[in-house]
Amino acid sequence: xxxxxxxxxAAATIGPIDAAPALVRRLAELGVxxxxxxxxxxxxxxxxxxxAVGDTRVALARDVLRSIQVVAA
Amino acid sequence: MSEQRSAVxxxxxxxxxxDAPPGTPVVALVGNPxxxxxxxxxxxxxxxxxxxxxxxxxxxxxxxxxxxEDLGQVVLxxxxxxxxxxxxxxxxxxxxxxxxxxxxxxxxxxxxxVTSAVHLARGxxxxxxxxxxxxxxxxxxxxxxxxxxxxxxxDVDALAAAAGVPVVVVDPRRGGGSRDLVRTxxxxxxxxxxxxxxxxxxxxxxxxxxxDHGDTAVPVQAxxxxxxDALARAEARFDWVAAAATAAVLRRHDARDTxxxxxxxxxxxxxxxxxxxxxxxWVVFQLTTTVAAPLQGWLDSxxxxxxxxxxxxxxxxxxxxxxxxxxxxxxxxxxxxxMLLTFVPLMAVMFALLSLLEDSGYLARAAVVTDRSMRAIxxxxxxxxxxxxxxxxxxxxxxxxxxxxxxxQRLLTxxxxxxxxxxxxxxxxxxxxxxxxGDRAGTVVFGMYVVSILFVVVVGRxxxxxxLRRMPDDPLVLDLPPYQLPMLRLVATGTWRRLRxxxxxxxxxxxxxxxxxxxxxxxPAPGRxxxxxxxxxxxxxxxxTAGAVAPVFAPAGFGSWESTSALxxxxxxxxxxxxxWAQTFATAEPEAADVPGSLGDALKVSFTESSGxxxxxxxxxxxxxxxAYTPCVATLAAQRREVGLRWTLTGIAVQLTIAWxxxxxxxxxxxxxx
Numbered sequence: 001x002x003x004x005x006x007x008x009x010a011a012a013t014i015g016p017i018d019a020a021p022a023l024v025r026r027l028a029e030l031g032v033x034x035x036x037x038x039x040x041x042x043x044x045x046x047x048x049x050x051x052a053v054g055d056t057r058v059a060l061a062r063d064v065l066r067s068i069q070v071v072a073a
Numbered sequence: 074m075s076e077q078r079s080a081v082x083x084x085x086x087x088x089x090x091x092d093a094p095p096g097t098p099v100v101a102l103v104g105n106p107x108x109x110x111x112x113x114x115x116x117x118x119x120x121x122x123x124x125x126x127x128x129x130x131x132x133x134x135x136x137x138x139x140x141x142e143d144l145g146q147v148v149l150x151x152x153x154x155x156x157x158x159x160x161x162x163x164x165x166x167x168x169x170x171x172x173x174x175x176x177x178x179x180x181x182x183x184x185x186x187v188t189s190a191v192h193l194a195r196g197x198x199x200x201x202x203x204x205x206x207x208x209x210x211x212x213x214x215x216x217x218x219x220x221x222x223x224x225x226x227x228d229v230d231a232l233a234a235a236a237g238v239p240v241v242v243v244d245p246r247r248g249g250g251s252r253d254l255v256r257t258x259x260x261x262x263x264x265x266x267x268x269x270x271x272x273x274x275x276x277x278x279x280x281x282x283x284x285d286h287g288d289t290a291v292p293v294q295a296x297x298x299x300x301x302d303a304l305a306r307a308e309a310r311f312d313w314v315a316a317a318a319t320a321a322v323l324r325r326h327d328a329r330d331t332x333x334x335x336x337x338x339x340x341x342x343x344x345x346x347x348x349x350x351x352x353x354x355w356v357v358f359q360l361t362t363t364v365a366a367p368l369q370g371w372l373d374s375x376x377x378x379x380x381x382x383x384x385x386x387x388x389x390x391x392x393x394x395x396x397x398x399x400x401x402x403x404x405x406x407x408x409x410x411x412m413l414l415t416f417v418p419l420m421a422v423m424f425a426l427l428s429l430l431e432d433s434g435y436l437a438r439a440a441v442v443t444d445r446s447m448r449a450i451x452x453x454x455x456x457x458x459x460x461x462x463x464x465x466x467x468x469x470x471x472x473x474x475x476x477x478x479x480x481x482q483r484l485l486t487x488x489x490x491x492x493x494x495x496x497x498x499x500x501x502x503x504x505x506x507x508x509x510x511g512d513r514a515g516t517v518v519f520g521m522y523v524v525s526i527l528f529v530v531v532v533g534r535x536x537x538x539x540x541l542r543r544m545p546d547d548p549l550v551l552d553l554p555p556y557q558l559p560m561l562r563l564v565a566t567g568t569w570r571r572l573r574x575x576x577x578x579x580x581x582x583x584x585x586x587x588x589x590x591x592x593x594x595x596x597p598a599p600g601r602x603x604x605x606x607x608x609x610x611x612x613x614x615x616x617x618t619a620g621a622v623a624p625v626f627a628p629a630g631f632g633s634w635e636s637t638s639a640l641x642x643x644x645x646x647x648x649x650x651x652x653x654w655a656q657t658f659a660t661a662e663p664e665a666a667d668v669p670g671s672l673g674d675a676l677k678v679s680f681t682e683s684s685g686x687x688x689x690x691x692x693x694x695x696x697x698x699x700x701a702y703t704p705c706v707a708t709l710a711a712q713r714r715e716v717g718l719r720w721t722l723t724g725i726a727v728q729l730t731i732a733w734x735x736x737x738x739x740x741x742x743x744x745x746x747x
Contacts, residue, residue: 022161025157025307028307029157029195029198029307030156030195030550030552031195041334041337042337042338042341042342043342043343044341044343044441045341045344045347045441045445046441046443046444046446046549047445048441048444048549050337050553054194055192055220056192056195056552057333057334057337057552057553057555058551058552059341059437059550059551059552059553060550060551061445061548063548064548064549064550
């Protein structure tokens, strides 16, 4: 399952990320990296989602969400 | 402290653009975006800052002399916000470069890493990279009140012990913690605290790390290729960050549905979000046009009325009335200063709105909502704001591009703003459309706005595939800071600071251009009668120049000296186009743009003549040219401030080329169809 399909409101653990290394690193710097738990909060205008990453909130575009594998936490 | 400075010579010559004695210590603020770094900078330095582009870049860096009795004098730098020292934008690259220069003596004497308590882990990651760059540093933590409300408290002593650097809690919005920070910075600069880099128990002296870190120390001076090695190094940093954060964070309860989250469910939602955004943009547009307009009008009438009359009377009294000196003072200097002054209310409103939107945290939400539509021209959502404002006035719109975090995006937006049709151009559209199209004038004016949007989209794509080919198309990955109630005092000081910067940069360009245009109009052309300051405009050097340029516009159907002269004046300000026509046709200026009167008749004759009997295609071509070419000298001044002279000149070339290239086929095709 990718992050765009993960149920809203439930924590999910990040798995492999299939994206350019620079994007993978930027995501990691924002707390979205393998092994970490994130919670999709709701869909945003433009097709993306808002995620709770620890105490912070990160908005990701749909294409980015699709590149992130997750499993239910 | 000065003795100590001389013992450690500094090569900060290019860093110190403020008026500071040689050897003054340099302290740099570094932090993630939206953590209150610039607010802290303003709090510490008061109003004495200088924000300008770093030499050779279009990246803005705040510089100020920070004077305090406990500290002495320090040059404080506000470096661009950076998520990490692995740069992904020119702004982050500059921060990385300035923090980790090859020669340690060129680096700041101290780096204050600013982080919010809500984003502690992220700030610690950046701190770790600064430590690895072997620069003495300390950690300043903001937003501890927001974190407290979310159930997070910090054990500062535990954090300092775990991170190996001094830690200070500050509240730049209200001033809390400033004394602690001053004392800690002073002690650190004296070599007492900073420099203990926290790696393997290292206790390096200030001015460079002398010990052997073994494999754990990773210098970051050279750009790291984003490969597996870099990711592995990042992973090691995350472990360090997690250990430090675990030691420091005291969590009372989990932050569940905060009011910021509840607000986000509306402001970023698929349907409601865009509606809220449009409402906010409507308010911004209204305030920058309708609210500022009466103030502009009042200032304009003050300058052209009482001030000019007073100057004339004074010159009369000293026997200079009616001479060229009166022309220079009244029509040159006072007119130029008056033009500058009329922008003051507009810019103040714009800067206040920018501060409000940034300070509250809404701007990041607007970026999410508009991201997808703006990507059509290769810009992120935030670019929507300056482009919308551009339809009111291009000058504040250019300054508004500062909401964009990436220098390349700022540059593209600055180059696109002139294609948004400002209200000054609207007056000319209405006059010309009413004269030539009668009842269909409204449709023509509406069409001009459609053409304006098309210009923005097409030129945006064109620039991205030519001059700005290297601009990456990164997908939306955006941290949303918690909402905060804007503070009036912060908005007011921020507005004043930006306004002062604008006036400082723009005043010279605007006044000089107005004076030059006056001088050309006051100088008789060779072979014509009259004397300097006493010559009809059609006999002036200005008219001769317009006549020489006019043939360039012949293929577009408006190659008359009268139209060319109006376009030349329009380069200074579009408001002046109508008065220029009135002057050259020697008719009274119409009281309202939709009642052209005798000026309308003169225009019909002029365009019919210059187009060889096809006035309608010629007028359409003229309107398109008027829309697309350089908006006004004040916009150029604002552009120069944001992106420098070279790109401003490039922008003029792009605008003139596109305006002419589109106007000619409009006339030629229109003539064939007529």
